[in-house]
Amino acid sequence: MGFIKSDVDPNLYYLLVEDELLTLVLYVDDLFLTGSSRLVEDCKKNLETEFDMKDLELMHYFMGLEVWQQDGEIFLGQGRYASEILKRFRMQDCRPMAMPMITKWKKIDASEDKEVDPTLYKQLIGSLMYLVNTRPNICYVVNTLSQFMVEPKRAHWAVAKHILRYVRGTVNFGLRYTKGDDIKLSGFTNANWAGSSVDRKSTTGYCFGIRSGMTS
Numbered sequence: 001m002g003f004i005k006s007d008v009d010p011n012l013y014y015l016l017v018e019d020e021l022l023t024l025v026l027y028v029d030d031l032f033l034t035g036s037s038r039l040v041e042d043c044k045k046n047l048e049t050e051f052d053m054k055d056l057e058l059m060h061y062f063m064g065l066e067v068w069q070q071d072g073e074i075f076l077g078q079g080r081y082a083s084e085i086l087k088r089f090r091m092q093d094c095r096p097m098a099m100p101m102i103t104k105w106k107k108i109d110a111s112e113d114k115e116v117d118p119t120l121y122k123q124l125i126g127s128l129m130y131l132v133n134t135r136p137n138i139c140y141v142v143n144t145l146s147q148f149m150v151e152p153k154r155a156h157w158a159v160a161k162h163i164l165r166y167v168r169g170t171v172n173f174g175l176r177y178t179k180g181d182d183i184k185l186s187g188f189t190n191a192n193w194a195g196s197s198v199d200r201k202s203t204t205g206y207c208f209g210i211r212s213g214m215t216s
Helices: 037-048 079-088 118-131 136-148 154-169
Strands: 012-017 020-027 030-035 065-070 073-077 174-178 185-192 203-210
Touching: 012 037, 020 037, 030 037, 065 079, 079 118, 079 154, 118 136, 118 154, 136 154
Parallel strands: none
Antiparallel strands: 012 020, 020 030, 065 073, 073 174, 185 203
């Protein structure tokens, strides 16, 4: 059908016809189409001639990702998935926190601390990694905690529970993309020179967004 496979993601295909764009995302036996309405309809008709397909119309929920669409706006969230994480780790009634990471993290030295169950710790961090898809504001702290998968200590577990307390108070947070003519890519970055008190490593942080929504 003329689709071109993306060099960035092997599951992503795109088709450009007279300045009209059609994007196709393939996941096992599920297809997602977005772009020009005319091209979407043509593509669905062509696919139906070759495959037994079912059109589910607009996407609302898939693999923990919630998609809410209305005129000029798309909202991506994982509220239901976040609630499931809280229940799984018995934190659904915990006291919410205003920030995803404790402020004294850089001063913590857990080298002499007791170890915790590494399997349970990995399960929690793995669950939070998937939540990062629509919650990039917890990306840094989740990435930091993922460095202690082999021998997690009580201090690391306490910080992980702190994230859950933050999630408890921000269950319905997500990414909102609004329609407009001015498509502007904005970026912010900051660096912390030798900020870790344990290994003196430096940290560089960044965030990029298109108009109203964060992308990375």
